[in-house]
Amino acid sequence: MTKVRTCPTCADMVSAGDAFCESCGQTLPKDPSARTEESGQPDRVPTTPQPSMSEVSASEAETMVVERPGLTPADGAPTAPQVSLHGAVRDERVEGGGQGDEDADGAGEPDEELSDWEAVDLQITQPIYRNPVPPAPGPEPAGALPAVEVVPEWPPPAVGSNPVAVDNPELCVWCPGRVVDGYCEKCGFLQPTGRDHVEVRAGRAFGVSDRGLRHKRNEDAMAIRVIEDDAPRAAGTVVAVVCDGVSSSPRSDEASRVTAETGATVLAEQMRQGADPREATGAAMTRAAQAVAAIADSPSSAPACTFVSAVVDPATGAVTVGWVGDSRAYWISGGPVSSASTLLTRDDSWSEAMVQMGALSREEAMRSANAHALIAWMGADSGEIDAHISTVTPTGPGAILLCSDGLWNYYPEAQDLTEAVPGATAAPLEGARTYVSLALRAGGKDNITVVVIPVPTEQGGPRAAQL
Numbered sequence: 001m002t003k004v005r006t007c008p009t010c011a012d013m014v015s016a017g018d019a020f021c022e023s024c025g026q027t028l029p030k031d032p033s034a035r036t037e038e039s040g041q042p043d044r045v046p047t048t049p050q051p052s053m054s055e056v057s058a059s060e061a062e063t064m065v066v067e068r069p070g071l072t073p074a075d076g077a078p079t080a081p082q083v084s085l086h087g088a089v090r091d092e093r094v095e096g097g098g099q100g101d102e103d104a105d106g107a108g109e110p111d112e113e114l115s116d117w118e119a120v121d122l123q124i125t126q127p128i129y130r131n132p133v134p135p136a137p138g139p140e141p142a143g144a145l146p147a148v149e150v151v152p153e154w155p156p157p158a159v160g161s162n163p164v165a166v167d168n169p170e171l172c173v174w175c176p177g178r179v180v181d182g183y184c185e186k187c188g189f190l191q192p193t194g195r196d197h198v199e200v201r202a203g204r205a206f207g208v209s210d211r212g213l214r215h216k217r218n219e220d221a222m223a224i225r226v227i228e229d230d231a232p233r234a235a236g237t238v239v240a241v242v243c244d245g246v247s248s249s250p251r252s253d254e255a256s257r258v259t260a261e262t263g264a265t266v267l268a269e270q271m272r273q274g275a276d277p278r279e280a281t282g283a284a285m286t287r288a289a290q291a292v293a294a295i296a297d298s299p300s301s302a303p304a305c306t307f308v309s310a311v312v313d314p315a316t317g318a319v320t321v322g323w324v325g326d327s328r329a330y331w332i333s334g335g336p337v338s339s340a341s342t343l344l345t346r347d348d349s350w351s352e353a354m355v356q357m358g359a360l361s362r363e364e365a366m367r368s369a370n371a372h373a374l375i376a377w378m379g380a381d382s383g384e385i386d387a388h389i390s391t392v393t394p395t396g397p398g399a400i401l402l403c404s405d406g407l408w409n410y411y412p413e414a415q416d417l418t419e420a421v422p423g424a425t426a427a428p429l430e431g432a433r434t435y436v437s438l439a440l441r442a443g444g445k446d447n448i449t450v451v452v453i454p455v456p457t458e459q460g461g462p463r464a465a466q467l
Contacts, residue, residue, distance in 0.1 A: 012214070022445075024214055027248065076298060077275050195221075195253070199429075200451075202226050205238045205312075206429040207451035208436045212406060213444030219245030220404050220449035221256035221265035221305075234271040238312040239264055240451045241288075244327050244404040246304040246377055255292050255303030259378055263288035263309055277311040277320035278389050283307065285322050285387045289378045296380035304379030308345060310400050312453050319400055319455065320391045324348060325377050327404050332452075334397035334425035341414035344392060344400075348376035372405065396455050399425040406448035407439045428452035 006013060007021040007028065021028060170179050177186025195218040200207040220243065222383040227237045241263040245252025266287045270280030275353040288307060296302035306325025313319075321329040326347040333341040346352055350373040351365035365371060376385050401417065401424070411417045418424075420438055424431025434452045 009216075024216070024247070029452070031192050077306060100193070156191070173270060177214065198222075199233055199433075200224050201429060202238075204236070205240055205453040206432050207242075207281055207449065208429075208432040209449040210406075210436050210444075210447065212447050213440060215247075215447055219247060219253045219256055219305075220406065220447040221245075221253075221260040222402075222449050222451055223260040224451065225264050225268035227268060230273060233274040234313070236314045237271050238314075238453050239267040239271065239309065240400075240402055240453060241267070241284075241307065241309045241451050242327050242402040242404060242451055243305045243307050243378075244325070244406075244447070244449070246379070249304040249379065249450075250297075250301055251295070251303040252305060252324065254295060255305040255379065258295060258303075259288045259292045259305050259307055262291040263307060267309060267311065271311065277313065277318070278391060281309060281311060281320055281322040281389050282387060289324075289382075289385070292378050293380040295384075299381045302380035302383065303427065304377045306348075306374070306404070307378050308402050310402055310451075310453060312400060312455055314456055316393065317396060317456055318391055318393045319344075320389065321345060321400075322387060322389045324385055324387060325374055326372065327402070328408050330401040330417060331392065331394050332399045332401050332414070332418050332424055334399065338398045339394040341398075341418040343414050344390060345388070347372075348374060348388075372409075394455065397425055397432075398455050399428060400452040400453040400455055401435075402449075402453075403435070404447060404449045406444075406446035407435055407450055409446065410439055410442040411435075424452055425454055428454050 007024065007026065009021060009024050009026040012021060012024070018368075021202070045264075053096050089217060114380040124359075129292055141440045171177070172184035172187060174177055175187040177184040179185070196211045198209045198218070200222060205224045206228050207222045207224060209220050209222055222240070222242045224238070224240045227234050227239075229235050240256060241260045243256035243260040245254075245256040249255065258428070263284045267280055267284035270283050271277070275283070285307060292303060306323075306327040308323040308325075308327040308329050309321065311320040319331070321344050323329065323345045327345075331339060331342050331344055333339060349371065350361075351362075351368060351371040353361050353375055354360040354365045354368075360368075376382065378385070408417075411420055417435070421431045421434045422433070432452045435452075436448050439448045441457060
């Protein structure tokens with residue numbers, strides 16, 4: 001019988017043998033009842049496949065209010081990842097731990113009779129809330145003047161889930177309290193950061209990224225570049241990158257930001273210099289991998305993330321995508337005369353590897369708790385990886401959609417995405433916002449990032465032949 005425990009960070013239910021929480025990605029304390037050592041299997045990252053939420057309409061998503069405490073290519077189908085089971089072992093990623101040895105109020109003495117899990121189960125922890133523990137008052141020196149409490153000037157109270165605007169970063173946006181280490185000493189709430197919700201409007205491409213409802217920070221990142229119309233080469237070309245930080249790695253939010261910005265910058269530079277889109281994509285992925293590896297303290301403490309990019313050529317309608325990990329690129333059809341909607345990438349995941357090797361059917365692989373475990377990523381501990389690059393020439397109108405698994409966990413099929421937001425190709429910014437809203441309504445268990453690139457772009461170009 002599977003024993004069920006509670007995650008100490010997000011209070012979600014987890015199994016006793018899990019190494020870290022599926023919902024928030026935090027490392028879980030060791031289960032004292034486990035008597036056998038880990039077997040070193042490559043599929044130790046439990047992730048349950050999420051059901052499709054295609055029954056949620058776009059109109060419902062646009063009107064909802066989410067409260068928080070806060071194509072086939074010309075040379076055939078996209079190449080399947082060349083996987084290595086040895087590369088799938090990630091011992092340094094799965095380390096048990098956790099304190100859990102103090103009383104629930106944080107004021108008592110450690111109880112040696114309680115195991116880590118038993119101590120954790122005595123606590124109730126909200127995803128973005130920390131119970132403030134005021135320091136014990138010490139004796140005042142003789143002759144000292146009584147302390148005068150300074151009440152900071154603070155705007156009117158926050159309304160609902162909307163924080164107030166506070167100029168002083170040391171003041172809480174939710175109440176008249178002081179902020180220490182990102183949390184308010186008075187109300188205990190985590191303070192918003194600049195990446196909790198981000199929108200990018202680049203004229204010919206649009207992106208929206210959101211922290212979601214369960215994570216304490218946004219570990220996704222995106223970057224978009226549009227080459228000038230008067231550029232001597234690649235005029236009007238759009239390049240975009242989406243990265244998803246690996247939650248079990250340190251500083252995963254920094255990893256995704258560095259990788260996305262480096263990848264998009266190099267990709268745009270290569271295109272301006274007249275490089276072939278496939279060569280430019282390969283160069284950008286190499287430089288991005290080097291950049292994220294450079295921020296690691298050591299191979300055993302290495303920030304890591306996924307990577308997916310797109311280059312859209314308005315002159316030919318060709319689209320070149322590159323990826324490592326499980327962030328995805330989709331072609332979203334804009335109508336009956338357009339190429340059918342389809343997934344343009346293949347995940348670097350345990351389930352996909354099992355299917356490609358013929359060990360399991362897709363249905364059997366996706367039923368596994370390890371279905372979404374990564375076998376390739378960008379980081380100093382990734383080892384040698386194969387960058388996947390594919391070029392397609394769809395018949396428009398339509399759009400390229402890049403996204404993290406915060407969206408596709410709920411809408412895995414291309415047709416589901418197309419039907420969920422029918423106007424995404426004509427109104428890409430509103431479409432990206434609606435996709436994020438749908439994912440939030442479906443549960444918002446992960447960070448969510450969506451980039452929509454209309455094809456052809458505004459500059460236009462000859463329509464490609466029907467595939």
